[in-house]
Amino acid sequence: MGDNNQEGKMKFLLLVTSNPFSKDYNTVFKLAKELKNHGEVVIFFSGNGAYYILRKECKELHDLGIRMLYCAHSVHQRGIEKPLDFFESSSTYNLSRMLPEFDKIIAFN
Template identity: 55%
Template sequence: MKILLFITSVPFAKDYNTIRNLTKYLCESGHEVTIFLSGNGVYYLLRPDAEELKNFGARVMFCSHAAHQRGVKEFPEWAESSSTYSLSQMMKDFDKTICFN
């Protein structure tokens, strides 16, 4: 199953552990997981341990416009720069979407 985790909440909220554990479980269960960071979710790019989401097997993408608006200037190698427009074009490819706001 192709699953999208759409994240707009800050990575320092209680959602982080939920997202971490859910990503690990879904990837270990053989699901294809994509994480899209937008809004305040782009602050995940600044959290050093957020790379583990990619290491679990998830594809991590972020809205470059949202990052620019929030002053995030350096992007880690483990995350792909994208846009919400690109996300809108990919939405049809996912079986399930889970939003964290």
């Protein structure tokens, strides 16, 4: 980890498994926006975090250039049929393969 990018910018992963109605919601948004000023930000939603993919206000993060992925299995388990189109379908397997790319990983659960 650490020497992944040439410009000295860091790469951050926010792993969100708490639902968007929890106390973490505002923290996730504010932290993601602030971290974007310091590098690349990816948010991965899994477990109850899958419910974020129904929240239209997440488009603001997408518009800032924050990549947002979700665990397709978690979405299926929760009966979510139509994720908003700015989220990317992924898996925990893909997440495990991506982990070495990040300088910092912060989990919300």
